[in-house]
Amino acid sequence: xxxxxxHAKEILAQYGVTIPDGGVARTVxxxxxxxxxxxxxxxxxxxxxxxxxxxxxxxxxxxxxxSAVGEAAGRLLGSRLVTAQTDAEGEVVERIYxxxxxxxxxxxxxxxxxxxxxxxxxxxxxxxxxxxFEAEAQADPSILETLHLAHDGAIDEAALGGFLERLGVxxxxxxxxxxxxxxxxxxxxxxxxxxxxxxxxxxTPAHDAVAVDAKxxxxxxxxxRHPEFETTAREAVRDDYERIARENDLNFVRLEGNIGVxxxxxxLGLATNDMIADAGGRPANFMDIRTTATSxxxxxxxxxxxxxxxIKVLLVNVxxxxxxxxxxVAEALNFAYSRSDRRVPVVFRAAGQNADWARSIMKDRRxxxxxxxxxxxxxxxxxxxxxxxxx
Amino acid sequence: MAILIDSDTRVLVQGMTGRAGTFYTDLAMxxxxxxxxxxxxxxxxxxHVGLPVFNTVAEARxxxxxxxxxxxxxxxxxxxxxxxxxxxxxGVIVCVTERVPVMDMLRVKxxxxxSESVLVGPNSQGVLSPxxxxxxxxxxxxxxxxxxxxxxxxxxxxxxxxxxxxxLGLGQSTTVGIGGDPVHGLGFAQTLELFRTDDDTRxxxxxxxxxxTEEEEAAAYLSKTDYGKPVIALVVGxxxxxxxxxxxxxxxxxxxxxxxxxxxxxxxxxxxxxxEDADAVAPAVQKALRxx
Numbered sequence: 001x002x003x004x005x006x007h008a009k010e011i012l013a014q015y016g017v018t019i020p021d022g023g024v025a026r027t028v029x030x031x032x033x034x035x036x037x038x039x040x041x042x043x044x045x046x047x048x049x050x051x052x053x054x055x056x057x058x059x060x061x062x063x064x065x066x067s068a069v070g071e072a073a074g075r076l077l078g079s080r081l082v083t084a085q086t087d088a089e090g091e092v093v094e095r096i097y098x099x100x101x102x103x104x105x106x107x108x109x110x111x112x113x114x115x116x117x118x119x120x121x122x123x124x125x126x127x128x129x130x131x132x133f134e135a136e137a138q139a140d141p142s143i144l145e146t147l148h149l150a151h152d153g154a155i156d157e158a159a160l161g162g163f164l165e166r167l168g169v170x171x172x173x174x175x176x177x178x179x180x181x182x183x184x185x186x187x188x189x190x191x192x193x194x195x196x197x198x199x200x201x202x203x204t205p206a207h208d209a210v211a212v213d214a215k216x217x218x219x220x221x222x223x224x225r226h227p228e229f230e231t232t233a234r235e236a237v238r239d240d241y242e243r244i245a246r247e248n249d250l251n252f253v254r255l256e257g258n259i260g261v262x263x264x265x266x267x268l269g270l271a272t273n274d275m276i277a278d279a280g281g282r283p284a285n286f287m288d289i290r291t292t293a294t295s296x297x298x299x300x301x302x303x304x305x306x307x308x309x310x311i312k313v314l315l316v317n318v319x320x321x322x323x324x325x326x327x328x329v330a331e332a333l334n335f336a337y338s339r340s341d342r343r344v345p346v347v348f349r350a351a352g353q354n355a356d357w358a359r360s361i362m363k364d365r366r367x368x369x370x371x372x373x374x375x376x377x378x379x380x381x382x383x384x385x386x387x388x389x390x391x
Numbered sequence: 392m393a394i395l396i397d398s399d400t401r402v403l404v405q406g407m408t409g410r411a412g413t414f415y416t417d418l419a420m421x422x423x424x425x426x427x428x429x430x431x432x433x434x435x436x437x438x439h440v441g442l443p444v445f446n447t448v449a450e451a452r453x454x455x456x457x458x459x460x461x462x463x464x465x466x467x468x469x470x471x472x473x474x475x476x477x478x479x480x481x482g483v484i485v486c487v488t489e490r491v492p493v494m495d496m497l498r499v500k501x502x503x504x505x506s507e508s509v510l511v512g513p514n515s516q517g518v519l520s521p522x523x524x525x526x527x528x529x530x531x532x533x534x535x536x537x538x539x540x541x542x543x544x545x546x547x548x549x550x551x552x553x554x555x556x557x558x559l560g561l562g563q564s565t566t567v568g569i570g571g572d573p574v575h576g577l578g579f580a581q582t583l584e585l586f587r588t589d590d591d592t593r594x595x596x597x598x599x600x601x602x603x604t605e606e607e608e609a610a611a612y613l614s615k616t617d618y619g620k621p622v623i624a625l626v627v628g629x630x631x632x633x634x635x636x637x638x639x640x641x642x643x644x645x646x647x648x649x650x651x652x653x654x655x656x657x658x659x660x661x662x663x664x665x666x667e668d669a670d671a672v673a674p675a676v677q678k679a680l681r682x683x
Contacts, residue, residue, distance in 0.1 A: 114493055116573040116603060119500035151501040192494050222492035224467055255632065266571060267545020270600055270627035271669045274651075277630035278668065286631065290489075291528070319550045321530025352530050352550055375551075376670045 001229065001236045002050045003216040006097045011191060011216065012198075016183035018176075018210045022099025024048065031073035031098050035066035040100030044212075045072040048095040050236065052197075052215060053083030055131035059093070062101060069098055102210050107200035108167055109133045110181065112188045114195075115148065121188070123147040123181065127168040129200035153189045155182065169203065176209035177201070184211075191229075192222035241285075241304050248297035249290040252304070257282025259386045260305035260344070262298070262316045262333075264289040264324045272317050275375060281383035284311050291324050298332035299339075306340045314346045315382040317375060320353030327354045330361035343368045345385055349378035393520035393565045394540065394585040394592070395483050395509065396459060400524045403428040403457035403481075405448065405472045406464035408439050415463065415528055416440050422525045427455040448479040461517070461526045462486040469513055470495035474502045477510070484576070485526045486512035496574035503576065510576025515568040516546035527568065537562015539676055540586040542579055543598035544571055544605065548627065548669060552596055555673035561680070564591040569605070579605045580612035587618055594621045594676050597663070599654060601628030606654035613661035621679035624663040625672055626655040 003011070009019045021038050025031035035043050043066070047059035054060055059081045061072040073096055082090030109129035115122040125145045128136055137144050147163040149155055160178065169177050180201065188196045195217040202212045218226070223233055237243040245252030251266065255273075259281050263269040266288040273283045285305065289298055305311055316333065320326035333346065346369035350358045362369050372378035402419070406412045407429030417440055420426050428451040429439050435446030445451035448460065460476045462469060462484065469488040476484045477499075491513045503510055511518055517527010522536040529546060533554035539561050543549040549566055556563060567582050569575060579597060586592045599606040606626060613622060629651040649657070659665045666675045 114497070114574065117608065119497055119574050121497070151497045189494065192492055194493055219492050219494070221466060221490040222494065225492075253632070263547075265545060265547020267543070267549075267598065267600055267627055268547035268551065268669075270545075270631055271548055271551075271625075273631065274627055274629045275668050275670075319530075319547050319554075321532070321546075321550045351554055353532055374670055376668065 001218045008214040008216040015187035020099040032070040034098040035069035042101035046097045047093040049091040051085040053085040057083040106203040110198045110201045112196040121149040173203045173207040180209040192219040248300040249293035250301045251288035253286040257284045258312045260311040260314045275379045279383045295331040299335040302336035313385040325354040326350040326358035330358035334365045347382045396524040401427045405430045405462045412463045459483040466490045473499045477508045512570040514572045515570035520565045535562040538593040540592040540595040541566040542582040579609035597624045599626040610657040610661040622663040624658045626651045
């Protein structure tokens, strides 16, 4: 779950991280009021979307006066921001963050991540913080410094000292950066964060350490012990299709093609979409039916596909086993088709547990389908139908 | 001989009295697995699906001689269940629970460090040595004893490759689901090493996917090992959209994660035979075994 800047900064501040004075605004008037109340010499106006890369995309504007803040807010609010981390359509800016601009002596990069191989939290840092950091680090990984923490997040003080030295933190700012890092780690551990990024971490001429931009990613699997994030979690899923699918035990990602896919298992889903692309077709979605999904839940997923007028064919690829057996999926198709006017043709490939039973359901209920025995045969047929060469 | 589990394996089930626990324990026993006990705190002393139930793993182990555990408890209890099994000295621990928090897995991995236990999972379909022992939730209908070792991050693709290799008469020595979670127990490289020294295994199929660095570690292992058996690899997700929306794709790239195509290339450079799609796996195994 992605936590945008304003929310991430609030969380970090609760644990003792210094952030610039500022606040969220949803209208131009609100933005101007925010700016006046800040009594700063300069302001930063920042679009709040569920993706990074805003600086390079024009989503962060510096403004000299409260009325200039209002003008910047007017341009940003309601606009679509396309960044390197959004899709081509971008995201509509519904909130902006107005804050006091901070005097900068040094810009650092700091991130808290989990090293999956070592199974320990790890800090990433660089003396070269700022909007260009990601690109620079990919071109020259040597600008990135790392520091492993203990499995419970404990920080080795001597090692942290060395880390700060490698980041080029001036002596006079060591204590401030040290405190900011300790607070960030505490915030990450307490909130089940998989990722916290502070970029830039600004060291001011007065040797204060300030988190000027921040984002977090929280572990969706740990939400059960964080009821305080329930609303945030709901808002984090912007796509209605993906939200409905998630509520029905389906992993679903909308893509841009015309072949709707119904598959159980993430690996089989990826493999099916690879095969479609290799055959020159375009999948409309990625689907992974979770093992706990019922036929009614799967039917909701099929209905989502049937409600998309761009979809020309459904490709069903199910390997029955464990708790998801093939007939469950066939029943789901029957249910969804009985509630829809559309007769989208189905290419049906079932293997494993109850495959024969599933095929007999498809036949008996007169669903518009053809059977395929192998994955490749099914994909070939679906691609042909989608391109109008089906009949 | 198979790896990890065989006819000498005695299985206890943590969370056996739940719906899924009951269902899969019953299936495993019908398959011929020697299930010896269940563990459910508070229900010690009772009997469930014909097996004695204990309050703790340690009691179950000392009373029944269990040497493997299947963990089927809800996500918020999974880490404690894994740690309990590690502390009780269970040799092979298979956790099929999905959605275990990452921070919990850091605790589990710390407990695993220096222990004698092997952890498989979480979010794994389990381990199957066809005809000998099943610990997990996988389908067994198409499995057959044989020569192919399978190690995979995907349950559904494993079923697919099991069915294909059985259809060609090759069968499987053992199938291992390492699970789909970022922090987990046994990895590709360690499993490959187990298969290398297993006499029954004549070829290994490795099924990887986008995300993480498991495939890179497997490639590093293969390139420094005289493996002696063909390794056939499939890496899926070549056409999956890049994980841009989460906003940390760049960080993952800095930490060494590569695309599916790069992962496959790395494995090819290390001597693995790469198959382009799922249907090509079993024929590639057959060809490699014939070619010697």
